[in-house]
Amino acid sequence: MAAHKPRLAVFKFASCDGCQLSLLDCEDEFLALAGAVEIAYFPEASSTMAKGPYDLALVEGSITTAHDAQRILKIRRQSKRLITIGACATAGGIQALRNFADAQEMLASVYASPHYISTLAKSTPIALHVPVDFELPGCPVNKAELLEVLSAFLIGRKPVIGAHSVCMDCKARGTPCVLVQGTPCLGPVTHAGCGAICPAYRRGCYGCFGPMEQPNTASLATVWAKTGATKRDIHRAFRGITAAAPAFAKEGDAHDG
């Protein structure tokens, strides 16, 4: 047994903090986590911010500034294992909608003095900048899945996180399919993990967890059209929280204009 507890660090990039909150939301398990690791760096939760190296880094958020593009390189160098959590870190997040527009023009329309803002033209996932050991999608991540990833890391096994469609979880839950009943749903092309919450409340899936392992988005767009969804509806559905994930970006483009 190693003499020291593994050192955990939690870093934030462009994001809403929701995924870090999922970790804090673990309540009972959070005590167990604090027992199993040394929480070395977690500004959201603690004022002690110990220097690296770290055994495990959890990274939330996307890269949107030149400064952050440098910062992630340094974090990677200090971290034995680096796991990205959430839609921002794994796909660029909602802020990646700028990738489909002129970011400078957007700045000018929002800020009185846009020249004070220094930002990149695109919001990009962490894995485009540094090698990532595991990507956990979700907006926010599911806390049970986050605990699974942490437990797997601590004992040295592969995390049990399926990359199948939301549909399989929907069926396991016993929910009648809202798409077959006439409500557009992104479940068939979306990565499982949320527990198929929306269809259980009679809503179509919004695609928060991003593309599943082999999404046939073109076929799903045809299915949507049959339910009465317009080209614009389909475009907007793929331009959601994981708009910049390549499979969704491409399908969104195909229904542009």
Added chain:
Amino acid sequence: MGEEYRLTLAGLQALLDALGARGYHILGPRLRDEAIIYDEVTKLADLPAGWTDRQEAGQYRMERRADNALFGYALGPQAWRRFLQPPRHTLWRARRADPAADDFDILPADTAPPKFAFLGVRACELHAISIQDRILRDNAYADASYTARRAEAFFIAVNCGMAGGTCFCASMGTGPTAQTGYDLALTELLDATRHEFLIRAGSARGAALLAILPHTPANEADRAQEAAILADTAQHMGRTLETNGLKERLQANLEDPHWDEIATRCLSCGNCTMVCPTCFCTTLEDHTNLAGTEAVREQRWDSCFTLDFSYIHGDSVRAGIAARYRHWLTHKLANWVDQFGEMGCVGCGRCLTWCPAAIDITAEAAAIGRATHDQEDQHGNA
């Protein structure tokens, strides 16, 4: 087996009461989320009186009937499989006092199997359960959980008074009349003059229960009415599947370009496998806790449409959607015969109805190898 009797609505309630008194957890059709699902039923008012379902490939809608039939729908999205082989359950747990210790204790998975009574089981579903029995129970590697749940379960079949838009049990020889595998079987007799059931027992415990219910012997008119209903259902199947030569044709046409065409439509979402009453595949998941002191092994439904399913030594054998759909369809309608001596499809139509992309197993099976066949026919005629 059994002779036919007449059972009134009050008699049906007496049946539910008697099962409840014997400790059964009764599951039957209920209206929820605009669908017929299987859930707890204790009184007749729980049943979906006056509702029916309109089904097409990729479409399902509830509609009002003109009458108050209790079983006046075809089939809902859920198979009884979810009770006999639950979507997820724990096989065992392991615990050690100290994360550094090498030895640990194995704790068996809890609980005695629940005692289920299933109300409203259709002929195709009984047949599907007999198929799963062969695989999960009557096998050198019997599934203990399935076997225990299965042994306790009490089956009340309902013969189909209507066929759904995607039903093809008549083609598969599995319905619409329940032949075996039930404890009691009902046929709903409903017209302007009466709302009753024809009931027969299919097992000793079914007969014992029937004996304590208020019932009267059926007459010729009752039997004739039942025969007419079931003949009408058989004649109004929403789909047909030509099974003659099907296995050979599918196995001879594994490279048919039509598989690739299907793959442009198939979402690989796995819905077809999740709703199929004969699908039996599961996978195992091992989880540990943060402290490293507890482990749990769970069994959950798996689908041949995932990449993990065929992942062997570094890659997925069935990497594309065409290969996965082909695997699924040829297993159901051809390779199952080599493996288990019969087809793995009972014609329930669930995979058609609940496929978001409206992919129809009967149409796709008919299309495979057609190009080759047509050519051969032409040669034959020349």
